[in-house]
Amino acid sequence: MTEMEYGRRSPLLRVRGRSVAWLPPLPLLVGVILLDFSTGEDFRIISWIVLVPGIAAAICGVWTTAAYSLLSLVTYVAVDSAWPDEYKAGFGDFLLVALGGALATLAAVARVRHERQIGHIRDIAETTRRTVxxxxxxxxxxxxxxxxxxxxxxxxxxxxxxxxxxxxxxxxxxxxxxxxxxxxxxxxxxxxxxxxxxxxxxxxxxxxxxxxxxxxxxxxxxxxxxxxxxxxxxxxxxxxxxxxxxxxxxxxxxxxxxxxxxxxxxxxxxxxxxxxxxxxxxxxxxxxxxxxxxxxxxxxxxxxxxxxxxxxxxxxxxxxxxxxxxxxxxxxxxxxxxxxxxxxxxxxxxxxxxxxxxxxxxxxxxxxxxxxxxxxxxxxxxxxxxxxxx
Structure with a gap:
C-alpha cells in the first residue's frame, strides 16, 4: 500500500484530496527543539525527539517514517552540539534516538504490510458479496x-x-x-x-x-x-x-x-x-x-x-x-x-x-x-x- 493509498483509506488525514499524514510529526519536532532551548541547561529534553518517528510510524508510510527518523537523529546532533560540553545530553541519548528511529521504521513496515493485507481481504470480501x-x-x-x-x-x-x-x-x-x-x-x-x-x-x-x-x-x-x-x-x-x-x-x-x-x-x-x-x-x-x-x-x-x-x-x-x-x-x-x-x-x-x-x-x-x-x-x-x- 502506497502512502497515497493509505491516505485514501484515512480521510481525516487528507485536505482537498491530498494526503497530509506527514504533517502532524513536524510540529512535535519543532516543539521539542524550542522547548529544549527554553528550559535551559538544568532540564534537557532533546531526547524526547524520539517521539517524532514514533508518531510517524502510526500514521505515515515507511519512507516518510524513515525520513523522520533520520531527521530526528540529525536534529538531535545539531541541537545537542549547540550546548557547552558540560550540558550535552551525550552519546547515550544519541543511541536512544537512533534505536527509536530504527524501531519506528520497522513498526511502519509491519503496519503498512498489515494494512495491505487487510485491504486485500476487503477487496476479496467485496467481490464475494457482489458475486452472491x-x-x-x-x-x-x-x-x-x-x-x-x-x-x-x-x-x-x-x-x-x-x-x-x-x-x-x-x-x-x-x-x-x-x-x-x-x-x-x-x-x-x-x-x-x-x-x-x-x-x-x-x-x-x-x-x-x-x-x-x-x-x-x-x-x-x-x-x-x-x-x-x-x-x-x-x-x-x-x-x-x-x-x-x-x-x-x-x-x-x-x-x-x-x-x-x-x-x-x-x-x-x-x-x-x-x-x-x-x-x-x-x-x-x-x-x-x-x-x-x-x-x-x-x-x-x-x-x-x-x-x-x-x-x-x-x-x-x-x-x-x-x-x-x-x-x-x-x-x-x-x-x-x-x-x-x-x-x-x-x-x-x-x-x-x-x-x-x-x-x-x-x-x-x-x-x-x-x-x-x-x-x-x-x-x-x-x-x-x-x-x-x-
Missing amino acids: LRPLPPRWAGIEHAGVYLAADVDARVGGDFYDIQPGPYGTRVFVGDVQGKGLGAVETAAALLGTFREAGYHEQDLTALAERLETRMIRHRSHTAAIGRDEGDRFATAVLIAFADDAPDAIDMMNFGHEPPLAVGPRGVRELPSGEGVPLGLGDLAGRLPPVHRVPLAPDETLLLVTDGVTEARDGLGVFYELAREVDRAVTADPRRTEPRRLVRRVRDGVLRHSRGRLEDDTTIFAVRRLPAAGNGRGEDPEQGGLRS
Missing part, C-alpha cells in the same frame, strides 16, 4: 426495489443474508433470507440457494415446486460440505419466497420459512403479513411438509418491506429492541412519500443504526419492493448486471 448479491436494476421486471446490506463485522463485509429478484414467464419472484451462522460457510450456503432460485425461479410455474427445489438444494449442499470434511452441523436458512403473479395485480403469493414476517407499508399505515409458520429451509424433514402458500392482498400503493433479524434484534444501550413496525408507521404517517422503496430502506437503515448506536449484533438486510404501474413497468429479460443498492 448480484447487481440489480432498481426498476426491473415490473417491480421497483431498494436494498441495503450491513455486515455486523465491518471489516468482513460478508455474511449469510441474501436477496434476489428473478423474472420469468410465470411472473416475478423475490427471495429474501438469512443463513444460520457466519463466515464463508454461510456465504457458500447463500450462494447455493441463490443459484437454485435463479434457475428454478425462472422455470418452475408453481411456487411450491420452487420451494421444493430450494429445500432439496439446501440438503444437498449440507451433505456435500460434510462429505469434504467440513461438517457444519444442521445449517439452515430462514427465508421468504414471494411471487408477483401476472394474473393477480392486487395480490402476492408468499411462503415463509421461519423468517421475520414482511410488512406491507402504505399511505394508510403498516400491516404485518403472515408470519414464519414454516420451518427454515434445510429442516423440512422435521415438519414433514413445506409451509403453505398464502395469497395476500397488496394494494398498488403499498410497498413490501422485508428485513432480517439484524433489524428486529437491534438493541439500544438499555437493551430495548428496535420496534420496526411502530417506527415505520410513525415515519409514513409523518410523510407518506416514505413508502417509496428507496426512502423506506434509507429510513429503516438510519433508524436501526441510530437505535443501536452503530453496534450491530448481527448482519442486517433491509429490502423493499413494490409493483410498478402497468404502463412502462420495465419488464424484460434477465440481465446479469445492474446497480446493487447497498
Whole structure:
C-alpha cells in the first residue's frame, strides 16, 4: 500500500484530496527543539525527539517514517552540539534516538504490510458479496426495489443474508433470507440457494415446486460440505419466497420459512403479513411438509418491506429492541412519500443504526419492493448486471 493509498483509506488525514499524514510529526519536532532551548541547561529534553518517528510510524508510510527518523537523529546532533560540553545530553541519548528511529521504521513496515493485507481481504470480501448479491436494476421486471446490506463485522463485509429478484414467464419472484451462522460457510450456503432460485425461479410455474427445489438444494449442499470434511452441523436458512403473479395485480403469493414476517407499508399505515409458520429451509424433514402458500392482498400503493433479524434484534444501550413496525408507521404517517422503496430502506437503515448506536449484533438486510404501474413497468429479460443498492 502506497502512502497515497493509505491516505485514501484515512480521510481525516487528507485536505482537498491530498494526503497530509506527514504533517502532524513536524510540529512535535519543532516543539521539542524550542522547548529544549527554553528550559535551559538544568532540564534537557532533546531526547524526547524520539517521539517524532514514533508518531510517524502510526500514521505515515515507511519512507516518510524513515525520513523522520533520520531527521530526528540529525536534529538531535545539531541541537545537542549547540550546548557547552558540560550540558550535552551525550552519546547515550544519541543511541536512544537512533534505536527509536530504527524501531519506528520497522513498526511502519509491519503496519503498512498489515494494512495491505487487510485491504486485500476487503477487496476479496467485496467481490464475494457482489458475486452472491448480484447487481440489480432498481426498476426491473415490473417491480421497483431498494436494498441495503450491513455486515455486523465491518471489516468482513460478508455474511449469510441474501436477496434476489428473478423474472420469468410465470411472473416475478423475490427471495429474501438469512443463513444460520457466519463466515464463508454461510456465504457458500447463500450462494447455493441463490443459484437454485435463479434457475428454478425462472422455470418452475408453481411456487411450491420452487420451494421444493430450494429445500432439496439446501440438503444437498449440507451433505456435500460434510462429505469434504467440513461438517457444519444442521445449517439452515430462514427465508421468504414471494411471487408477483401476472394474473393477480392486487395480490402476492408468499411462503415463509421461519423468517421475520414482511410488512406491507402504505399511505394508510403498516400491516404485518403472515408470519414464519414454516420451518427454515434445510429442516423440512422435521415438519414433514413445506409451509403453505398464502395469497395476500397488496394494494398498488403499498410497498413490501422485508428485513432480517439484524433489524428486529437491534438493541439500544438499555437493551430495548428496535420496534420496526411502530417506527415505520410513525415515519409514513409523518410523510407518506416514505413508502417509496428507496426512502423506506434509507429510513429503516438510519433508524436501526441510530437505535443501536452503530453496534450491530448481527448482519442486517433491509429490502423493499413494490409493483410498478402497468404502463412502462420495465419488464424484460434477465440481465446479469445492474446497480446493487447497498
